[in-house]
Amino acid sequence: MKKRILVVDDDSMNLTRTKIILGKEYDVLLADSGIEALVKLKGGKVDMVLLDIDMPGMNGITTFERMKEFAADIPVIFLTASGLEEDVHNAIKMGAVNYLKKPYRPQELLKRVAQEFEEL
Numbered sequence: 356m357k358k359r360i361l362v363v364d365d366d367s368m369n370l371t372r373t374k375i376i377l378g379k380e381y382d383v384l385l386a387d388s389g390i391e392a393l394v395k396l397k398g399g400k401v402d403m404v405l406l407d408i409d410m411p412g413m414n415g416i417t418t419f420e421r422m423k424e425f426a427a428d429i430p431v432i433f434l435t436a437s438g439l440e441e442d443v444h445n446a447i448k449m450g451a452v453n454y455l456k457k458p459y460r461p462q463e464l465l466k467r468v469a470q471e472f473e474e475l
């Protein structure tokens with residue numbers, strides 16, 4: 356069975372693009388907000404989350420804190436716009452070692468996701 360990845364981003368273009376890249380190898384779920392992400396996480400099995408940090412309403416850091424309350428074991432790769440170093444430091448402090456700078460190249464994304472699954 357394919358691994359299921361939840362991609363969370365308020366940028367619909369990036370959601371669509373990421374689904375196209377990952378869709379050949381993985382089952383991809385999309386959420387355009389932190390709230391929707393939490394609902395989808397509670398609704399079924401998810402093997403990994405790609406989580407945008409900069410989102411209106413509930414940002415990625417808060418979403419991560421909330422999901423840790425009930426889904427602490429799911430690996431998370433944070434997505435961050437280039438140059439937002441503070442976001443990256445915050446993410447690492449929260450225990451998420453992995454992050455990807457947007458925009459990412461397809462091969463880079465596939466490689467990082469595969470590496471993360473291998474380490475589990």
Ligand SMILES: [Mg+2]
Nearest residue numbers: 365407409410
């Ligand atoms: Mg964003």
